[in-house]
Amino acid sequence: MLEFLKNLDRRYIFVLIALAVAIPLIMPLGLPLTPGPEAKSMYKVVDSLEPGSKLVLSFDYDPASKAELHPMSEAIIHHAFRKKLKVYAISLYPAGPSMATNAFANMSKDKEVVYGKDYINLGFYYGPNTGLNQVAVFSQDIVNAFPVDERKKPVGSYEIMSGFKSLKDADAVISISAGDPGVPAYVSVANAIHNIKVGAGVTAVSAPRFYAYMDSGQIFGLLGGLRGAAEYETLEKIKGKGLSGMDAQSMAHLVIILLIILSNIIYIIEKKD
């Protein structure tokens, strides 16, 4: 038995994880969640914006991290639409605009919001140097970066674009980012040089890195992974994909903890022998 556990084939571990994730998705447990200070801070800033304020959402992710980041985008858009904010979607990832289209389509159902008046999807802007150049251009002249929107129409023809010439006109910028280009570029250029308020939604894996930015006040809020999305949904009082995924994540964490305990028991027995 010990020999078997010592050389445990990793496929057994994979099966355990698959079951731990799949079962709660089929049979939800409905575990309660208390939002953390970083999510509360993000929510507070968005909530404090007056109706008609400009919120820029940068969709810096692609289908790979959609499961983790898309619920965040949707929760923030829900909040922004409820608060009657103007939402501008931009992207540093080629697949970002389609993520934005999807999030807007899901969140604008049953709501009195009009494309071009309450929200707009400006599209993707290519540039070298891990996003720094793109954000530098957005901070100077956003119309130059996006002459036409995702629907290929001149951005000047939309009502929402009046009074929005650059990121400096935005009341807050939130980058939902899977890596680089993303939050680091917005922090280095938009916040550090132009003093623009920047918020961050990142994958759970990269979240530890951004606690330093949060602590130094370079970002006003931080949503980390599916938990971040679930926290925002709790604050916004909606039941989205973030909250429904938390049960699965809970069980996966529990299985990993049990595996670690098991591996240490094996190690101790081995050492005694």
Place this chain on the structure above:
Amino acid sequence: MVQVLLFFVLLSTGFSQESSARLLKTEETFSFLVLVTLCSLIFYFIQQAKSGKKLWIRRIPALASVEEAVGRATEMGKACVFIPGIMDIDDIQTLAGLNILGSVARKTAEYDTDLKVPVAKSMVLSTAQDVVKEAYYRTGHPDTFNEGNIQFVTDDQFAFAASVNGTLVREKPAAIIMLGTFYAESLLIAETGNHIGAIQIAGTAETSQLPFFVASCDYVLIGEELFAASAYLSNDPMLLGSLKGQDYAKMLLIVFMLYGVFAELSIRFFGFPEFLSLIQYL
């Protein structure tokens, strides 16, 4: 080098006369001064090294093990895989990785071991081909250089990881060296490497990926060690001098940090706001 010094001196003069003309962006004064100080320290120690002063660098186990990794691949008659990250040539980590690729390629050329370099960006492809080609020519083995071993795979992050994993599982290389910028694919590649039993050396400045490399690899270059690698491997006194300058700059930063802590504590416990004025100015 003289022109670089002259460049900074002229700019510094400009800063001292900033009140007379609004030519310089005064909001960048502090960043600029930090940059000038850092570059001056590096420059000074390069000059010291040039004048023949002996410089010492501590042993970096991950770099010392490069030879061991290539040697093992040779003994087993298997290939050695080098991945210079997934970012483009304008990323300084990619350049640091490519600088080390030269040393690795010289060793594989000497031992006549296959060196495979899958890359994720086409600009990196031509640079990597040049670096490896030069190493094989310099060691006198141009005949064993195979351009096809340095291959552009795809610029899509996960497709790249899938392709590299496929290659690792099929070809089972004896050594895998990953140096550059890595994101979520780091664990996917490193775990597969661990599973096939290859000796793994990794290095990145991406702090969020370091734990994965530590868990799955035999040796890891953490943050700045990646940038010190070329100096370490070449043992060029001028490059070592620049490392020494970097260390002194770090010491200066530590002094600033201690001052910040002291100022904060002095306000909290003794109510002396004077210490903060310098920090607020900066």
Place this chain on the structure above:
Amino acid sequence: MKREIPLMITFFTCAILLLQFIVDLPILDRMTNSINDSTSIVATFAMVLGLASLANVHLNKIYKKRRDWGYSIILMLGFVITLVLGCLHGVDKEYSEALTKVQYEAMALENQTLKKSGEKEIHNLVVKSNYYFVRNTDKVVVTKDIFDHLKAQGTPVEEETLYSVDRENRLFYTLIFENIYDPLQATMFSLLAFFMASAAFRAFRAKSFEATLLLLSAFLVMMGRVPIGEMIGSMIGLNAFFPDTSDFIMKVFNTAGQRAIMIGATLGMVASSFRMWIGLETEHLGRD
């Protein structure tokens, strides 16, 4: 010379970018923009180079029937199909198809019939007009306002009506992007969860004092990051123990470590960039 020219380009480009960072001169802004544009252009051409290299390697592999050449066929098929479908209708969710007036009228009639019977219209029809001012044989595009003004004055003008229908890009967007690319990407990303579990099983062992600390902090953070941790905590009388401890570890120890590595790495980046700027580090430039 193969080394000198890149070194000179590196030196002058870096000098301009650095100057632009601190000197407020419009000419430097323009030069920086030109450098950024040039980088984008070169990168785009390099992309073609990469694709050519990829095709070359795999076609050669298929031709010579080298080991695993079957995979190369799949790769080439995917490459060609995606390229052709992308070229046919673009990469956006919808594409526009031009219609003749007769085709347009037929579709409009179909829409009307459906609408009358209470069903949803099936054709997304678009009518667009172009306005011209005619001078001899030349035609100059004008806006609608100018066109109306000129027409009222009796000046020769011409109106051109363009009919089109917006169709869903089923082949590229729905099939390739939504039904193949999306799930493949998500699958690769999901693999992380499995690999993390197997790495944790192997790596988190209390082999030393440091390893034990790492193990304990991993346990506390993992419990504190999920609702089940809160639930277990309240069951054993430690209400917010796990989330609070997890927050403390993340904010204090994690932030301190992250900052130390980040500052060190940034110094290394600056020093490395400086060495490249002054031409001290040239290994990446390749052969002389």
